[in-house]
Amino acid sequence: MLTVAIDAKPMMGRPTGVGRVVRGVLDGLDDVADASIVTRLLAPTRPARTLPWVQFGLPRRARGAGVLFCPFYYRPFVTPCPTVVTIHDVLPVTHPEWFPRRGRHPFAELLVWSARHAAAVITPSQAVLDTLQEIVGPLGERGRAIPHGVDSKRFRPRPPGDLAPVTARLGISSPYLLTVGSLHPRRGTSTALDALGLLLRDWPDLKLVIVGKEEQRWGAVPGTLAERVIFTGYLPDEDLPPLLSGAAVGLSLSFGEGFDLPLLEALACGAPVVASDIDVHREHFKRWVRLVPPGDAEVVASMVDEILRHPPDLEEREAQAAAIHRRFRWEDSARAHVEVWRWAAGSGASR
Numbered sequence: 001m002l003t004v005a006i007d008a009k010p011m012m013g014r015p016t017g018v019g020r021v022v023r024g025v026l027d028g029l030d031d032v033a034d035a036s037i038v039t040r041l042l043a044p045t046r047p048a049r050t051l052p053w054v055q056f057g058l059p060r061r062a063r064g065a066g067v068l069f070c071p072f073y074y075r076p077f078v079t080p081c082p083t084v085v086t087i088h089d090v091l092p093v094t095h096p097e098w099f100p101r102r103g104r105h106p107f108a109e110l111l112v113w114s115a116r117h118a119a120a121v122i123t124p125s126q127a128v129l130d131t132l133q134e135i136v137g138p139l140g141e142r143g144r145a146i147p148h149g150v151d152s153k154r155f156r157p158r159p160p161g162d163l164a165p166v167t168a169r170l171g172i173s174s175p176y177l178l179t180v181g182s183l184h185p186r187r188g189t190s191t192a193l194d195a196l197g198l199l200l201r202d203w204p205d206l207k208l209v210i211v212g213k214e215e216q217r218w219g220a221v222p223g224t225l226a227e228r229v230i231f232t233g234y235l236p237d238e239d240l241p242p243l244l245s246g247a248a249v250g251l252s253l254s255f256g257e258g259f260d261l262p263l264l265e266a267l268a269c270g271a272p273v274v275a276s277d278i279d280v281h282r283e284h285f286k287r288w289v290r291l292v293p294p295g296d297a298e299v300v301a302s303m304v305d306e307i308l309r310h311p312p313d314l315e316e317r318e319a320q321a322a323a324i325h326r327r328f329r330w331e332d333s334a335r336a337h338v339e340v341w342r343w344a345a346g347s348g349a350s351r
Contacts, residue, residue: 005065008041028334074110082119089258119344124259127279149330150268157270158245176207178247180262188253194297244269270317
């Protein structure tokens with residue numbers, strides 16, 4: 001019997017990103033049904049900042065566990081048992097300009113230190129693992145690339161009847177392009193906006209739906225496009241799949257990712273996707289997406305125009321979704337996590 005203490009703080013509140021990944025792994029564990037693994041979910045009893053929680057609260061609560069699983073980039077300096085840490089990307093190290101610091105949060109330094117001192121390190125792609133090893137040196141068996149999964153019951157092609165209430169509530173009409181994120185420079189949303197401007201010449205009713213907040217610190221939508229861009233804000237779990245399914249084209253134009261869960265979810269809903277040609281997109285999704293040079297709005301517009309003129313039919317969308325569901329399963333991810341936890345517990349690695 002192996003008891004795995006899991007940092008569940010990322011699941012508190014409205015889980016996004018890491019929190020959704022942790023939820024997926026836990027759901028996969030339910031499907032694996034391995035009675036030899038016992039999980040203990042640890043979270044602050046009241047709102048707390050991540051750094052002090054991870055360094056002080058988490059290790060105290062993990063006492064008695066066989067392994068501590070830290071799914072948010074870094075681990076405590078001192079732990080009562082071997083630690084497994086997930087490093088989702090190394091962008092704070094390779095592109096610090098994308099992450100302006102408020103004060104002096106040592107995020108990049110903690111990430112690097114954790115990679116060097118954890119019993120095992122999980123990344124969501126081989127691309128991230130390779131770059132991480134260029135930074136910290138060879139990890140050998142300590143480093144494992146485990147892709148994320150997708151919830152096939154939730155993220156699947158939906159009938160128009162599921163979409164209508166969502167679009168009516170949000171004021172969205174077809175056709176629309178969809179991207180998940182913000183106006184952050186890394187996300188490539190400016191490329192999507194530029195492409196939209198080009199496409200409006202031939203598709204005057206086209207809109208761009210951005211699932212996220214309009215944050216002025218990252219700039220503003222040009223006035224000429226303001227009426228064609230819709231920010232949804234935070235979406236309830238039940239709204240995102242129909243919206244993805246109804247998109248004429250999904251856009252994932254980021255300049256850097258560790259995996260890109262929103263892209264995976266769009267594909268699982270049957271949406272055709274145009275994505276930036278970056279390492280992780282090539283590694284996981286090149287069979288299903290149309291890759292474009294990062295930042296090239298003209299190529300994006302050309303690809304989108306082609307899809308709008310020759311959209312996939314329902315049979316093609318469902319075939320794509322079925323292939324994605326077979327390839328990316330949380331059950332497989334959970335099984336791989338269990339292997340890493342067992343290895344870390346028996347490795348004799350330092351704490």
